[in-house]
Amino acid sequence: MRQEMGLRLKQHPHKKFVRDILRNKYIYLLLLPGILFYLLFAYGPMYGIILAFKDYTFKGGILGSPWVGLEKFRMLFVEPEFIQAFKNTIIISFGKIIFGFPIPILLAILLNELRFKKFKKTLQTVFTFPHFLSWIIISSIVLNIFGNLGAVNNLLSVLGLERQHFLADKQLFRPLLYITDIWKEAGWSSIIYLAAISGINPELYEAATIDGANRFQKIRYVTWPGMRSVAELLLLLSIGQVMNAGYGFDQVFNLYNPTVYEVGDIIDTFVYRITFQRPPDFGFSTAVGLFKSVINFGLLVTADRVAKALGQRGIF
Amino acid sequence: MKKRKMTGFDIAIILLLAFYGLLILYPFYNSFLVSLVPQNTYTKTPFMLWPSEIDLKSYQFIFLSKKFWSGYRVTSIVTVVGVLYNMFLTVITAYALSKNHFKGKGLVLNFIIFTMYFSGGLIPYYMLINSLDLTNKIAVMILPTGINTFFMLIMRNFFSTIPKSLVESAKIDGANEIQVLIKIILPVSKPSLATIGLFYAVDRWNEWFNAMLFIRDGSKHTLQLVLRRLISQVQSAESGNIPDIVKDGLFQDGVKMAGVFVTILPIMLLYPLLQKYFMKGIMIGAIKG
Numbered sequence: 001m002r003q004e005m006g007l008r009l010k011q012h013p014h015k016k017f018v019r020d021i022l023r024n025k026y027i028y029l030l031l032l033p034g035i036l037f038y039l040l041f042a043y044g045p046m047y048g049i050i051l052a053f054k055d056y057t058f059k060g061g062i063l064g065s066p067w068v069g070l071e072k073f074r075m076l077f078v079e080p081e082f083i084q085a086f087k088n089t090i091i092i093s094f095g096k097i098i099f100g101f102p103i104p105i106l107l108a109i110l111l112n113e114l115r116f117k118k119f120k121k122t123l124q125t126v127f128t129f130p131h132f133l134s135w136i137i138i139s140s141i142v143l144n145i146f147g148n149l150g151a152v153n154n155l156l157s158v159l160g161l162e163r164q165h166f167l168a169d170k171q172l173f174r175p176l177l178y179i180t181d182i183w184k185e186a187g188w189s190s191i192i193y194l195a196a197i198s199g200i201n202p203e204l205y206e207a208a209t210i211d212g213a214n215r216f217q218k219i220r221y222v223t224w225p226g227m228r229s230v231a232e233l234l235l236l237l238s239i240g241q242v243m244n245a246g247y248g249f250d251q252v253f254n255l256y257n258p259t260v261y262e263v264g265d266i267i268d269t270f271v272y273r274i275t276f277q278r279p280p281d282f283g284f285s286t287a288v289g290l291f292k293s294v295i296n297f298g299l300l301v302t303a304d305r306v307a308k309a310l311g312q313r314g315i316f
Numbered sequence: 317m318k319k320r321k322m323t324g325f326d327i328a329i330i331l332l333l334a335f336y337g338l339l340i341l342y343p344f345y346n347s348f349l350v351s352l353v354p355q356n357t358y359t360k361t362p363f364m365l366w367p368s369e370i371d372l373k374s375y376q377f378i379f380l381s382k383k384f385w386s387g388y389r390v391t392s393i394v395t396v397v398g399v400l401y402n403m404f405l406t407v408i409t410a411y412a413l414s415k416n417h418f419k420g421k422g423l424v425l426n427f428i429i430f431t432m433y434f435s436g437g438l439i440p441y442y443m444l445i446n447s448l449d450l451t452n453k454i455a456v457m458i459l460p461t462g463i464n465t466f467f468m469l470i471m472r473n474f475f476s477t478i479p480k481s482l483v484e485s486a487k488i489d490g491a492n493e494i495q496v497l498i499k500i501i502l503p504v505s506k507p508s509l510a511t512i513g514l515f516y517a518v519d520r521w522n523e524w525f526n527a528m529l530f531i532r533d534g535s536k537h538t539l540q541l542v543l544r545r546l547i548s549q550v551q552s553a554e555s556g557n558i559p560d561i562v563k564d565g566l567f568q569d570g571v572k573m574a575g576v577f578v579t580i581l582p583i584m585l586l587y588p589l590l591q592k593y594f595m596k597g598i599m600i601g602a603i604k605g
Contacts, residue, residue, distance in 0.1 A: 048440025289437025
């Protein structure tokens with residue numbers, strides 16, 4: 001080993017570089033298809049971003065259409081539907097974080113305290129299942145359960161309460177988004193916390209027992225500190241998803257209808273609607289998308305800085 | 317561990333978790349019942365716990381519908397071909413990135429991770445697909461989804477937990493990286509391959525968005541999109557348009573729910589089998605991630 005290092009030092013840096021490349025030629029060969037994939041399908045669309053600064057015409061295409069500077073961005077701030085969608089996105093994002101974030105933590109703690117192994121496994125299977133279904137499926141089931149003749153309304157009427165139009169009620173639409181999101185994803189998210197808990201040294205629990213800690217105290221002083229850094233990291237990651245309303249396109253798109261656009265339309269669904277459901281202004285739609293991406297990216301970089309300042313490993 | 321006495325705390329936990337489990341299961345069960353019973357049974361019994369009368373007309377409608385069969389066919393193609401393509405790209409990229417020493421590794425990693433946080437957006441993507449002439453081709457539901465960066469990073473973490481000594485000894489015998497990958501790494505990575513393979517399979521099975529944007533020809537629509545169309549067709553029936561289902565006097569909600577169960581059946585069958593694998597796989601990814 002030492003000899004090899006000595007040999008390397010004597011070589012010319014150029015030769016060393018070439019030798020490094022040659023030695024790893026198979027690694028580069030393995031990387032090539034992946035890089036081509038990213039170049040084409042991830043970086044390819046980034047080239048189209050210049051549309052946000054152009055007045056797109058079919059004749060001119062991306063390159064030949066005239067430049068309009070920041071006009072499309074100026075249009076954003078006078079478009080009431082955009083402003084509404086922007087507000088909704090932020091409200092729904094934070095709603096999802098506030099109501100949805102603690103649930104998987106709670107589930108993980110409870111599952112960890114559960115003493116029947118078999119029952120625990122069965123429950124986990126049940127809890128994680130909805131994660132694997134599309135929002136098309138979930139929304140069909142939601143429409144069935146919350147529909148006019150659905151189970152929830154039947155329950156209300158048996159209890160002597162009035163039937164509700166859950167899916168067409170502006171007051172109820174956002175809570176419906178929060179609840180269905182928790183229902184679909186909380187069990188799945190709890191797995192990552194369970195993983196963190198399983199990484200806790202068992203001696204810590206034994207030591208706590210010897211010190212006379214009861215179960216609540218063990219949760220508070222052993223389990224929670226063991227999963228806290230994961231919780232912080234996930235919270236920061238969710239900040240980076242604020243402009244997507246927490247991966248909300250599929251959910252909102254499949255659940256909403258014109259009656260609740262006012263409270264449910266998010267930026268992604270807004271872009272879809274203005275592009276594919278009315279005469280499109282590609283420049284404007286692209287500007288909305290770019291505006292969203294830039295804010296998201298800015299939030300994420302900020303979150304990463306905060307994470308590192310707090311002594312976390314950070315996101316990148 | 318010593319056997320401890322059941323305390324009130326234990327019972328409370330059991331009840332709480334069982335209640336949450338029921339909250340997850342009941343909507344599925346209720347929807348399943350709706351797919352099984354005729355309309356008047358459904359409207360007469362506000363709380364169905366057991367179907368008092370079974371009628372398979374809804375399933376009959378779905379199974380006789382050409383659209384569902386073609387949806388099944390397209391989705392199966394997309395899933396099988398798509399997962400092979402996904403796994404090929406993901407495995408080679410993840411393996412290369414799990415190696416420690418090669419020039420430009422940091423650059424490649426940043427190049428990839430950047431795409432997780434910044435994208436061109438819907439319109440540039442739409443125009444790219446059009447300019448690649450992928451519109452109305454089944455390939456449009458496969459090619460653009462080659463690597464899910466998050467899954468790839470999980471797999472990379474798994475690869476980097478494999479003891480280096482395994483690789484070294486193969487290399488002494490003269491194997492190159494590609495031979496090492498095929499003969500040494502893949503056989504010991506079954507849990508990880510099964511996990512990520514399942515994730516991809518589910519994603520491809522759930523494909524509808526690319527189909528909705530780019531496929532004009534109805535016979536190339538995926539199962540999910542066929543279901544979505546069926547549901548919105550039924551919905552618009554409530555606002556005046558009369559589709560075939562209503563003319564045939566079928567129970568609309570029943571047909572919808574039968575469609576749901578026909579669509580998720582493969583996931584329901586596959587899921588319990590692979591579940592034990594992915595719990596392990598994701599945990600390794602999560603801890604080391």
